[in-house]
Amino acid sequence: QEQLVESGGGVVQPGRSLRLSCVASGFTFRSYGMHWVRQAPGKGLEWVALISNDRSEKYYADSVKGRFTISRDNSKNTLYLQMDSLRADDTAVYYCAKDGLDSWGQGTLVTVSS
């Protein structure tokens, strides 16, 4: 059974950094691209970033470009999202999802507040 488990969320001050992790199991992680998607409280879904299976391609939403970095370690079946220069409007539940978007984690909450 495919499973994605996010971690690393929490409360952080504006301007600081945070790194999210997503551990995958139940499928061949190295064969799939991976997405990060977020959802601010009471708001809609926002696509954040995509990394190809071999790390050769990375894409970002304009709202996070230059501040967030997506990466992965295929030896650890783990996806990462390094979030720098955090702002209040980055407050959201962050989901990881397998390319094809047929498997999603349950999300981790990031709150940016002073």
Next chain:
Amino acid sequence: QAVVTQEPSLTVSPGGTVTLTCGSSTGAVTSGHYPYWFQQKPGQAPRTLIYDTNSRHSWTPARFSGSLLGGKAALTLSGAQPEDEAEYYCLLSYRGPWVFGGGTKLTVL
């Protein structure tokens, strides 16, 4: 970055049919945007209903179907059930980045 538009809200009667649409600020939506449709209920992660315009997953009820209609992606629900009341999101690919629509709140009443 493109803007993807959906109806903010729609209402359908039980047993009725409703079509949700998904437009792009860059022009007509085509199969090359690989349209996805997701259902999300309160407190839950999104669940994919339709991918690549009109393909269903094994868990997608047959009453949901996807298509291209008038330059937009469309999700049609035929024979609405009370459990279909939810938020529905479309997602389009722009040859690298992806963009979600703002979501449609579907009420079954």
